[in-house]
Amino acid sequence: MRIREIGPRLAFQNHAVPTGVKVELVGRLLDAGVRAFELSSFVRPDLVPGLADAEEVFAAVREAPDVRLDCCVGNMRGLARAIEAGADSAAFLLSADEEFAHANIGRSTADSLAELERLAALAAGSGTVLGTYIIFAWGGPTGPARTGADLRPLARRLQDIGVDHWILADSAGYAAPPQIRELVGAASAFVPPENLTVQIHDDRGMGLAALLPLIEAEVGTVDTSLAGGGGHPALPGRRGGGLCTEDAVQLLELSGVDTGVDLSRLVDTANWLTTEVGVAGRGFVRHTGRVPDGPGAPLDFSWGTRGSH
Template structure:
């Protein structure tokens, strides 16, 4: 199968779900093991941030230490400052993504620092990462707009993109954190980003707050994006946005759409569905999604449970 027909799913539920849903460390590690058994190899595992701000991720070092026992995984994390980056490097993280918000109000609420001041901090961090062998990326949170303000365009990204390259950070995670983007908006902002960094340096993270998440996948493939962040069972939330629909694009729904579109993910969908149901029922995390309720579209020789229709 050609490289163009392969997508790397990076699973973010271990960070996104558990930053707002408190569970023991063993549950987090069990989730990673289940997902690894299903074929997922790339994870955003936790955040190295102040535990008083996000107590659900206070065990980041322990989670990294135990997840390292599972062979063949790429383990990333989020960081909010140079101290967090040093903790991530010491814990053995392969990569760390700085929490840079395109929305000024959320930047202050999330890490207590303006976007401009965050870029100054990121510049200091870039030098540390180069000296300590850890890949430093940056989020652009609310790249498409939100959490309450109007949508953002590709033009809105230009100034920030140039500043990031001046700093020397050329691995970006564009996050549609409020689920603003339909396919046209996806194409516009990603096309702008690709004028500054190659597709292999760009990850796109879609949140499904407004029901448009799956529609973003195929335009991303057309644009050459091959790393996509998703969250098992559409799980997730954020302590700075209580009550908001903070879940990521549902991993099992995304995998089904990709595989049926001829794109290889290397993920076992039935095992993924089992893991999603475990997360929803055994762990009790708030979850969404379709495939785990209806069953996957049957392949040759398979059947699926009939749906109950009300007329």
């Protein structure tokens, strides 16, 4: 299973930092073994000023070896910028929720699908793979949960357009394992599991539980965000953080899934991000320590305080 780190996009769209900080973050994550990133979004800088430097960030890390650099786009102009920057893939910001569709990119879901069809023509032969988000695939931000049956009409339309790389985003953290299995199963009738990315926003504390059915379903990629960082300008005041990368890596590796990521370096980078940069951090393993390796390995209680229990 490939871990795709989305913190450089998800955290910094809601927390403006200098370009050099973003480049240093990617460098630290590369040293930890991360090889896939959602690096930025090519969207209007007046609406998302934290990502106005997308071209500069891509240019700074483009030549890193054996790395996949992806992005988000909302229209033809954004896709043209992504292609020019050399993005490996660009995911269109398609929302299953009508209200959020208008708040996020200013058009209905139906109009967004028409725009996606135009984008598919532009992407053809460009070297940048065009995929699509399905934002709030499991429901939300305030509406009821969505089922596999709810997904099928949208899936058929995407199939007709010819876009077969999907990011199913549980953007409001609605899904426990049964709902994960249902929706991924429904999507797998239209695209192969290796073309599916699942992105969990851990708003309701079920994010780690969602990983286990994704292993069973052989989903190709899981999106995570270092230290659980994130937020969205169109949803001010909402938590919006992604599933914590370091917690996800520990669970996957203890479940027998090789992520290729050095957990200790990942934790060091998460601590750097939260303390040096000031991004609010969540998660567990960087506070409690990783599960010790090998039989009889001593637990490290150096973080504790006398009298605690």
